[in-house]
Amino acid sequence: MSEERYGDYDVIGRPMPKKDGLHKASGRAQYADDIAMPGMLHGKLLRSPHPHARILNIDAARALALPGVRAVVTGRDFPGIHYGNLPQTRDYLPLALDKVRYIGEEVAAVAAVDEDTAEEALERIEVEYEPLPAVFDMDEALQPGAPQLHGASPGNVSARSAYHFGDVDAALRLAAHVREDLFETQPVKQGMLEPHACVGLWEQPGKATLWACKMSPYVVWRQLAMGLGMALGDVRVVQTYVGGGFSGGKQEAMPMDFCAVVLSRRTGRPVKFVHTMDEVLTIGHMRHPMRIRLRTGTDREGRILAQDCYLLANGGAYSSIGGFSIFLAGAMINLPYRVPNMRYQAQRIYTNNGFCGALRGHTVVQICYARESQLERIAEDLAIDPVALRLRNAVQPGEVTPNGFRVGTFAFRECIEKVVEASGWRAKRGSLPAFRGIGLGCGAHLSGARLMGHSASVAEIRVQEDGTVYLSTGSTDVGQGVETAMAMIAAEVLGVGVDDIRCTRVDTESTPVDPGTFGSRVTLFTGNAVKRAAQEARAQLARIAADKLGVDAADLAFRRHEIFSRSNPKLRMGLKEAVRWGAFQLGQMVTGRGVYAAGDEKIDFRTGYGNLSPAYNPSACVAEVEVEPETGRVTLLGFWGADDSGFPINPLAVRGQVIGAAVMSIGHALFENLVRVQGQVMNPSLRDYKMPLATDLPKLGNFHHYNIVTEDPEGPFGAKEAGQGAGTGVVAALAYAIRDATGLPMNRLPLSPQNILLALMRARDAQGEAG
Amino acid sequence: MTDRVEISLQVNGVRHSLSIRPWRTLLEVLREELALTGTKRSCGEGQCGACTVLVDGNAVNACMYLALEALGRDVRTIEGPAQGDAALDAIQRSFVDKGAVQCGFCTPGMVMATRALLQDNPLPDEDAIREALVGHLCRCTGYVQIVEAIQDAAAKLAGCAERAHE
Incomplete structure (x- = not known):
């Protein structure tokens, strides 16, 4: 194990600029909003101004009378089939039918010759609503007599998750120290710069095509077919370049996707939709705001004996992937610390707010914030060094956790030691000047989740007679660099260059079906499939070359476009000569197919037991801050992160991923908050919804991230995930650094100037009273 | 149509004669009239910088800049001039x-x-x-x-x- 070790590889393990980088940097990459088709119309969505109302009537006559308007559709123009992620939580409709459940919900759509006309037409659609009592707060939604959102979910409980390993009550009775804390987190948006966009085209006799910026185009494909009541074979989804996803609406079919297709059927023209940023920030998909009550019992040395967690998530009006979201938060209590006894009870509550779903780090970010913050308090209570406390409880490589995670490589100790050393923690802790502070945060993540539905990935390779390689997968590059990483894996196996690999983007008519890009699954799942496909193609090439060269196929090596005998390197032929020999003389096409399935291990979502992922990665970070007592403003002076991402296929991209994940969590910790009053988003603009800027971050000399390299046996060439884990411990590190600077309990996010100032004033008042 | 104005716009060294509605932003005209889609549309209110182009060498948010304001000026976009930059x-x-x-x-x-x-x-x-x-x-x-x-x-x-x- 070392920090920098590239192994004996030709291609992988070396920093590789993105294959599509120059295409993007020169403005030539075509994103969904860049598509223009002859005769294309522009669509706009009419949204509910009410948080909860019955739709009594929709009259579009005045809109249709406006010159340039071609069609208007409402919920009645769809078959009324609910769609969604999990079978038990299908509660979406393409457009609202009888009822709207949050401000911003889509009730009608218009297609017109240009966006201005479409916008004007929206104002002419008359919707008669009967407002209903609405509920925004989780506790109120749980009260008897509260307004009910969905008839099928009495009591407004959208999803439940509960499980128990060991005996928590007995362990807590025996614990030398028991501590209970309450933590609250806020709604945070994905914040991708590319708004959702799509173009729909209906072709006779009954085929729907959608071009869209999707992370998981096959999820969209299935949901579109479901909501339209069409056969899968009649629906085609074509992925465009994706301008950032971070999960959310780019994971699923959205109202705009359905409306584009159906308005195209009505008008005979392609129809494009693009959300404004106001719409993006108003509608659903955001990180679940949570209230987490955590009780932890330890022995005198701070060894965790039991954790008891009660979690409420404000899910908003619809389910999205929320059922899994709350399962995951509890499951990840089991990493990166050993928790011999744990109990988890969680409910996701329906309220008349924009709905919540997945977002980079999913619900692991919230649970890590709560758990890490509490561990720091336990260290204070017991007067134990917080670093020692973490090391004492760290899960070790090869362990099986009580809930059945079979941990492979897991360089958690190394991550902690690295950031403690790099940040100068030992010298700084306790000796920083007033209003300066330093905090440690840790976390862990999955390299792809084994879900009950679709988990396997497939790759197809065709080696062509000019030595180029056609690589087709169902995975999507959303900017994280999958295309380059997959090309590197194929190039390594086949002994060609990365530029020789031609990658496809998803087209459901031609690429292999794939679950999509979520849960940090692509490098491991698709990467293994690509490696196997390339190995199969290489075996075919080896047989052809062995025949031609008169050597044993097992003796052949592939390097730099050549195939040669290891024992007698003079015996060699060009890769493309082998392809031609095979095709022209033997009638053999060189093609490879590789599959990575999740195995037959399954998660039992009722008991919570099972090996959720093929591999797990720990991370740790240290943040150093200065708090301005007059304003509550936090300056991040330094940040040091370490992450065990396995073997980095492309270290340049891994670095971008881990830093990106960390900075996203810095935004979550310090400023981001979707402010809602009675269900109305008060800051639906990038002026008022604050995301980190270049000036909010430490300078290069004080911002470091270290990859602890391990080689996980499950990963392709030992690789694990890199895009999410590095962000999981960051919120806690900042919360604790601010606590270290101010002495304030930071139990509520965001750690914004107003919240800090308020807490400082309260602390001063309390001190005054005590004095 | 009466709501249109005839303008001449110099973009990446090429002069274009266009008939536009006077309230069109430079971003809309670049993307929709000239098919220069390298300039991106994101927040639409000058906060994100995705639509930044150069007007007489100065970086401006094209979403906050009327196409009419660019008359007689030198507009440069990410696509750059044909002869290269x-x-x-x-x-x-x-x-x-x-x-x-x-x-x-x-x-x-x-x-x-x-x-x-x-x-x-x-x-x-x-x-x-x-x-x-x-x-x-x-x-x-x-x-x-x-x-x-x-x-x-x-x-x-x-x-x-x-x-x-x-």
Whole structure:
């Protein structure tokens, strides 16, 4: 194990600029909003101004009378089939039918010759609503007599998750120290710069095509077919370049996707939709705001004996992937610390707010914030060094956790030691000047989740007679660099260059079906499939070359476009000569197919037991801050992160991923908050919804991230995930650094100037009273 | 139609005669009339910088700038002039090589802002670089590799300028 070790590889393990980088940097990459088709119309969505109302009537006559308007559709123009992620939580409709459940919900759509006309037409659609009592707060939604959102979910409980390993009550009775804390987190948006966009085209006799910026185009494909009541074979989804996803609406079919297709059927023209940023920030998909009550019992040395967690998530009006979201938060209590006894009870509550779903780090970010913050308090209570406390409880490589995670490589100790050393923690802790502070945060993540539905990935390779390689997968590059990483894996196996690999983007008519890009699954799942496909193609090439060269196929090596005998390197032929020999003389096409399935291990979502992922990665970070007592403003002076991402296929991209994940969590910790009053988003603009800027971050000399390299046996060439884990411990590190600077309990996010100032004033008042 | 005006717009060294509605922004005209879609549409209110273009060498948010205001001015976009722009090419190359491009949606705006910055300040220090990016959002990178890319481009271009003087 070392920090920098590239192994004996030709291609992988070396920093590789993105294959599509120059295409993007020169403005030539075509994103969904860049598509223009002859005769294309522009669509706009009419949204509910009410948080909860019955739709009594929709009259579009005045809109249709406006010159340039071609069609208007409402919920009645769809078959009324609910769609969604999990079978038990299908509660979406393409457009609202009888009822709207949050401000911003889509009730009608218009297609017109240009966006201005479409916008004007929206104002002419008359919707008669009967407002209903609405509920925004989780506790109120749980009260008897509260307004009910969905008839099928009495009591407004959208999803439940509960499980128990060991005996928590007995362990807590025996614990030398028991501590209970309450933590609250806020709604945070994905914040991708590319708004959702799509173009729909209906072709006779009954085929729907959608071009869209999707992370998981096959999820969209299935949901579109479901909501339209069409056969899968009649629906085609074509992925465009994706301008950032971070999960959310780019994971699923959205109202705009359905409306584009159906308005195209009505008008005979392609129809494009693009959300404004106001719409993006108003509608659903955001990180679940949570209230987490955590009780932890330890022995005198701070060894965790039991954790008891009660979690409420404000899910908003619809389910999205929320059922899994709350399962995951509890499951990840089991990493990166050993928790011999744990109990988890969680409910996701329906309220008349924009709905919540997945977002980079999913619900692991919230649970890590709560758990890490509490561990720091336990260290204070017991007067134990917080670093020692973490090391004492760290899960070790090869362990099986009580809930059945079979941990492979897991360089958690190394991550902690690295950031403690790099940040100068030992010298700084306790000796920083007033209003300066330093905090440690840790976390862990999955390299792809084994879900009950679709988990396997497939790759197809065709080696062509000019030595180029056609690589087709169902995975999507959303900017994280999958295309380059997959090309590197194929190039390594086949002994060609990365530029020789031609990658496809998803087209459901031609690429292999794939679950999509979520849960940090692509490098491991698709990467293994690509490696196997390339190995199969290489075996075919080896047989052809062995025949031609008169050597044993097992003796052949592939390097730099050549195939040669290891024992007698003079015996060699060009890769493309082998392809031609095979095709022209033997009638053999060189093609490879590789599959990575999740195995037959399954998660039992009722008991919570099972090996959720093929591999797990720990991370740790240290943040150093200065708090301005007059304003509550936090300056991040330094940040040091370490992450065990396995073997980095492309270290340049891994670095971008881990830093990106960390900075996203810095935004979550310090400023981001979707402010809602009675269900109305008060800051639906990038002026008022604050995301980190270049000036909010430490300078290069004080911002470091270290990859602890391990080689996980499950990963392709030992690789694990890199895009999410590095962000999981960051919120806690900042919360604790601010606590270290101010002495304030930071139990509520965001750690914004107003919240800090308020807490400082309260602390001063309390001190005054005590004095 | 009476609500249209005839204008002549110089973009990337080419003069275009257009008939537009007077309230059209430069962003809309570039993307819709001239099919220059490298300039991205994101927040629509001058906060994210994805639509940054150069007008007479100054970086502006094209979403907040009426096309009419660009009359008689020299507009440059990420696509660059047909004969090429060595500085623009070098900046794009540095962004790619240093890992500053992830999803790429902010990249054209960042590259144009860098073009303007290096024109005024060929060797900016890190603070000046971060200051120049303050009107630009990037959700993917955390800015580290973008700052490094700009440093790299500045060093390369300054090296070229030095050699040219020799």
